[in-house]
Structures are given as C-alpha cells and as structure tokens.
Amino acid sequence: MGTKEQGSELPPAAQPDDRIKLNVGGKLFETTVRTLQSAGPDxxxxxxxxxxxATAAGPVFIDxxxxxxxxxxxxxxxxxLPSSAAARRFSEQDLLDEALYYGLDSRLRAATAPPPLLGFDAFLSATLISSYGWTLAHAGTLRTHLDDIASLRRVCPExxxxxxxxxxxxxxxxxAGGRHVGSVxxxxxxxxxxxxxxxxAIAAAGDAVFAAFECPHRENCVLAVDPETLRVAAEIGRQSGSMxxxxxxxxxxxxRELGLVFASAVSAGAFGYSGYMRLWDPRSGRPCGRRASPEGPG
Structure with missing residues (x-):
C-alpha cells in the first residue's frame, strides 16, 4: 500500500459563513462567502x-x-441599493458600469427596475411615441403619421x-428603428x-394582437391579428353598436390563464353610467360570460 505524502492534502474549501476581506481602492471591506456568492456563479x-x-495571504486587492x-x-x-446620500450621488450609468465589472449587472437591474407597467412602455402625445428603457430613462421619440393617438400596446420589445x-x-x-411596419x-x-x-382598444397575447374596431355608424367588432404576418386571424364579437x-x-x-379576451365599455348619461363587461372566446368568437350594469344614478 502506498503512503500519503506530507503536504499533498488539499486545503479545506471555503464555507458559506467564512469571512473574506477585500481591499477595494485602498479601503478594507469584510463580508462572507455567502454574500459574495449571491452575486451569481459567473x-x-x-x-x-x-x-x-487557510491559504489566503491577506485581503484581495481590487483597483x-x-x-x-x-x-x-x-x-x-x-x-x-442603500438610501444613503453617498449612494444617491452616483448616476445609473456609474452603478451599471461597476456592476458589469463585477458581473452582477442582472442583480442591479432587478433591484432598480420599476414595477411592471402592464405592458406599456411608451408615452402618447398627439402624433409622437416616446419610448423608455428598463430604468424609465428616455430612449427616444418617434413621430408617427397619426393624429390623436388614443390606444397603444407593446407587441414585442421593439x-x-x-x-x-x-x-x-x-x-x-x-x-427602435423609427419606421412604420404596416397597418390592418x-x-x-x-x-x-x-x-x-x-x-x-388594444390587447396583446404574444401570438395575437386583439383590437376593437368601430365604424362611423357604430358597427364594431374585435379582430385577432397575427403580429408576424399582420393578417386578420379571426373576427370576434361583432356588435351593432345601437345600444x-x-x-x-x-x-x-x-x-392568459383562461385563453379569453376581456372587453368592457362604459357610457355616461343623464341618469348615470351604464355599460358592460364581457368575456369573449377567440376560438368560437362568442361571449362566454357577461355582466352588464343597468342605467341608474352614478
């Protein structure tokens, strides 16, 4: 049998609660293995x-x-991020550049991202669309051929x-490209x-865009449009608009959970508000549930 040579044993691996010292720009920081590993494996x-x-020879210097x-x-x-004045004096770009160096930019983006905006990522004003990034920083403004834009929905990131x-x-x-793709x-x-x-009104479902259309004589319907081909896939819930x-x-x-399209309309009159809430099945084009509010005092 062979004998184990002295000095051949590997040093013990670092444990999550072990302390680690880092010298960053001449300032000493002490933290744990667990905290550093939370930055991500890469x-x-x-x-x-x-x-x-056991083998560390003093703090690691990071310039x-x-x-x-x-x-x-x-x-x-x-x-x-801390709310201290020292942290607030840095710009978003300063923090992002530093996070990219350490490889924790995804953590920074998740921490600073605003709450979901229900798919909207643009601001409507007359003929303009102003787009914003993940930090709500202004990314650009596009002039369209339309006047009085009233409905908008993001179909895909661009x-x-x-x-x-x-x-x-x-x-x-x-x-992003600043161009008109097509119309339906x-x-x-x-x-x-x-x-x-x-x-x-407009809604998006990934593989379809749903748009409510209304004619001058109030005839209306919801069209399901293929966002790849810009072709009408189905006509849903055609209504006369007479009431x-x-x-x-x-x-x-x-x-998404039900595979249905929710539609609602509200009108104000001398006696208050009236309207409806309805669920349409895009596969059959028929309503599968309805709740209408009778006219009455608002």
Whole structure:
C-alpha cells in the first residue's frame, strides 16, 4: 500500500459563513462567502469567494472605486441599493458600469427596475411615441403619421401597435428603428356599413394582437391579428353598436390563464353610467360570460 505524502492534502474549501476581506481602492471591506456568492456563479465576486481562508495571504486587492463597491455590496446583502446620500450621488450609468465589472449587472437591474407597467412602455402625445428603457430613462421619440393617438400596446420589445381617434386602422411601428411596419383594417364586402373603422382598444397575447374596431355608424367588432404576418386571424364579437350594451369596447385585456379576451365599455348619461363587461372566446368568437350594469344614478 502506498503512503500519503506530507503536504499533498488539499486545503479545506471555503464555507458559506467564512469571512473574506477585500481591499477595494485602498479601503478594507469584510463580508462572507455567502454574500459574495449571491452575486451569481459567473461573477468575479463569486470566483474570489472560492479562495480558501487557510491559504489566503491577506485581503484581495481590487483597483476600483470603494464607494461604488460599497453600494453594490449593500445590494448583495439586502437586495436593494442603500438610501444613503453617498449612494444617491452616483448616476445609473456609474452603478451599471461597476456592476458589469463585477458581473452582477442582472442583480442591479432587478433591484432598480420599476414595477411592471402592464405592458406599456411608451408615452402618447398627439402624433409622437416616446419610448423608455428598463430604468424609465428616455430612449427616444418617434413621430408617427397619426393624429390623436388614443390606444397603444407593446407587441414585442421593439414593436408597438397603435390606434387613433382620427385615423382608421390598427398601425404597427418599429419603435427602435423609427419606421412604420404596416397597418390592418377591418373590412366586410357584404356590409357597406363597415368602412373607416377606428381602433378604440388594444390587447396583446404574444401570438395575437386583439383590437376593437368601430365604424362611423357604430358597427364594431374585435379582430385577432397575427403580429408576424399582420393578417386578420379571426373576427370576434361583432356588435351593432345601437345600444350602450353593444357599444365598442373601450378596454381590452387578454386573460392568459383562461385563453379569453376581456372587453368592457362604459357610457355616461343623464341618469348615470351604464355599460358592460364581457368575456369573449377567440376560438368560437362568442361571449362566454357577461355582466352588464343597468342605467341608474352614478
């Protein structure tokens, strides 16, 4: 049998609660292996955490800004950036550049991202669309060919669907590229009342865009549009519009869990408010539930 040579034993691996000292720009920081590894397996800090305390010869020197590192270390410890004045004086770009160096930019983005905005990422004003990034920093403004934009929905990260109160049709714009992609119109050769239909509401479902169209004579429906080909896939819930309870929807939403489209309309009159809430099945084109509010005092 062979004998174990002296000095061949490997040093013990670092444990989650072991302390590690880092010298960042001449300032000493002390933290734990667990905190550094929370930066992610591919980060620089996680790699430094693998050093065994038994073989470490003093703190690791990192030639970076210690104040920026302090803010990022607080992010790893608590999941958010500190609210101290020292942290607030840094710009978003300063923090992002430093986070990229250490390999924890995804943690920074998650901590500073605003709450979900229900798919909206643009601001509507007359003929303009202003787009914003993940930190709500202004990314650019696009002038469209439309007037009085009233409906907008993000179809994919780069494409938005728009509707106008003055111009018929559903219009698609590549926001980053600054160009008009195409338009979809509601038409029916068998019904002369269907013409110049404007869009009153838009919803997106990944593989389909749902848009409520209304003609000058109030005939209305919801069209399901393929966002890849910009072709109409189905006509849903055609209504005459002659009554409040058959008016064009003012709001659409896709209920992903049920595979249904929610539509609602509200009208104000001398005796208060009236309208409806309805669920449409895009596969059959028929309503599968309805709740209408009778006219009455508001």
């Amino acid at each position: 980060s620089l800090l996680a790699a430094l955490s693998l050093r065994s305390p 970076r800004d210690p104040d920026l590192f302090s803010a990022l270390l607080s992010l790893l410890r608590s999941g958010r 494409v938005a669907a728009l509707g106008s109160l003055d111009s018929p049709g559903l219009h698609f714009y590549h926001v 119109h509601w038409s029916d050769p068998t019904d002369p009342r269907v013409y110049k239909a404007r869009v009153t 409040v309870k058959s008016a064009a929807p003012g709001r659409l939403a896709h209920v």
